[in-house]
Amino acid sequence: MNVPGVIDHITDWLKSYAEKSGTSGFVIGVSGGIDSAVTSTLGARTGLPVLCLEMPIHQPVSQVSRAIDHIEWLKHNHPHVEMTTIQLTGVFDTLVGSLGINEDLAGHNMALVNSRARLRMTALYYHAAANNHLVLGTGNKVEDFGVGFYTKYGDGGVDVSPIADLNKTEVFALGKELGIIEDIMVAPPTDGLWGDDRTDEDQLGATYPELEWAMDYNGDDSTLSEREAEVLVIYRRLNTANKHKMDPIPVCIIPAGLK
Numbered sequence: 001m002n003v004p005g006v007i008d009h010i011t012d013w014l015k016s017y018a019e020k021s022g023t024s025g026f027v028i029g030v031s032g033g034i035d036s037a038v039t040s041t042l043g044a045r046t047g048l049p050v051l052c053l054e055m056p057i058h059q060p061v062s063q064v065s066r067a068i069d070h071i072e073w074l075k076h077n078h079p080h081v082e083m084t085t086i087q088l089t090g091v092f093d094t095l096v097g098s099l100g101i102n103e104d105l106a107g108h109n110m111a112l113v114n115s116r117a118r119l120r121m122t123a124l125y126y127h128a129a130a131n132n133h134l135v136l137g138t139g140n141k142v143e144d145f146g147v148g149f150y151t152k153y154g155d156g157g158v159d160v161s162p163i164a165d166l167n168k169t170e171v172f173a174l175g176k177e178l179g180i181i182e183d184i185m186v187a188p189p190t191d192g193l194w195g196d197d198r199t200d201e202d203q204l205g206a207t208y209p210e211l212e213w214a215m216d217y218n219g220d221d222s223t224l225s226e227r228e229a230e231v232l233v234i235y236r237r238l239n240t241a242n243k244h245k246m247d248p249i250p251v252c253i254i255p256a257g258l259k
Contacts (some may be wrong), residue, residue: 001170003177007042010162015046017160018134025049025080027128028136029120029155031192032066035138037180038171039162040070043136044078051127054085055120057092058195066183073181086123092116113193117154128159137161140168142208146215147235148242149191149204156245167215168208205234 026043030052043050052071071083137158143149144164150156188199214235
């Protein structure tokens, strides 16, 4: 991959899209992970204003400090970058207290996790509308089109997806070229939605390189090693279960004779 060429291409694409849409800049949630670090840096390279939101919800200190360190690095290198911290922990706790929750329900914990992402999406779109900005998506190709590892109407609710045609390993390659801080480059990927230190691999059951392999695999399953077969099962299960995120919303078409 021509990494400098890809960086320039995405930067030019973002600037052109913003100009054609009549918007004045970008807003992005910065989590302390590689995807948001690379995406925010690409947005900053356009020369347009970039508003970075840091939105902790019962967040581990390490994630918050990485996010702040990255934003400070970005501001030092790009004077048109600004930062706003939105403390959402209290908002989340109030929401939880108002939902009439039933902790015995099988989907209880995941429902709360997704609620965190949707609160952040609400904050992003407030600031996007107020500033005439676009919301930058931070999903990569494996997450967005492979295993559906994102929250519908949460971090999946964006205006543009600059890195969605790049696998995770390719995103790391861009990060190295862009000079993303070392703490982010070496941190295990995590969605940061559980309030603990669980990683994406813990949740998915496979590494990103393994999932990238599975996403592209089109061979004879009988020739696979035990681990390869296991990863392929994981990938296919997640891909099937999350099709509702990746496919267009089903529309019930009314036959002509009934209208």
